[in-house]
Amino acid sequence: MNYSRQRESIKQYLMSTKEHPTAEIIYQHVKEDYPKISLATVYRNLTLLVDSGEALKISTGDGTDHYDGNTTEHGHYYCKCCHKLIDLDIAPTTGQILAASSEVLGTIETASLMFTGVCKDCIINEEK
């Protein structure tokens, strides 16, 4: 894998935000610095970053995948109302990881907790 400024820019943006942007949103941002970048380049590099462990892909089932530059162990909360993804300081325990590993008799490369519900902001808006 050779260096490329476009990939570097994608990575910088991913690490700078707490949002969990989609490929399209990443594309819009990186475009400010590289106006000629192609959406296909964004997708290709996101796949490279995920495969090399420099980013995470999060699939919520809302039609488009989200990406996360924070690769430390953490959980996610998905609001089914506003479709926001929120980081949580909650990770599977080593006990849970070991249990999973011995249950499937295979390797464990990633382990994560996912929660869904209606977030605080949406609850407040519903009341109005």
Next chain:
Amino acid sequence: MNYSRQRESIKQYLMSTKEHPTAEIIYQHVKEDYPKISLATVYRNLTLLVDSGEALKISTGDGTDHYDGNTTEHGHYYCKCCHKLIDLDIAPTTGQILAASSEVLGTIETASLMFTGVCKDCIINEEK
């Protein structure tokens, strides 16, 4: 929501299998009983079943969503090699759910653990 035999057949099939079939695979199966069923009908009913809590949608990021008729709390393991989804008898602890709930100050409707790696069968095949 009115009764429909097609939806009933989809539900039966989902509850009868431990695989985590995609809409397309469900379509192929239900077609044996209802040869004229439409793929759009499968999608529509899967959405209805998921929304009413009678099935789960699982997004692995492999391009197509998977469905699960087992709605009891359990975790999943996704083999990134053969793309199989395997049920695990591992669920988030109440402690983890409470922690998530107080961290986001929103409701928790679903909570699940997801693991990825290379499953036993794929490890054996790689050795050959």
Next chain:
DNA sequence: AGAAAAATAATAATTATTACTATTTTTTAT
């Protein structure tokens, strides 16, 4: 049984993602 409401089949349309190819950028070796 007959009217109203909901569901379906068939297909068109949409949207996210990947594939392709000629050109440009990056690396490597001189």
Next chain:
DNA sequence: ATAAAAAATAGTAATAATTATTATTTTTCT
């Protein structure tokens, strides 16, 4: 520093999953 080789890119076409549309059929209610 420069030229060849390898990798990456932009632009666009193609693919594949999902959703929307509409005329017809099924289900429910009275």
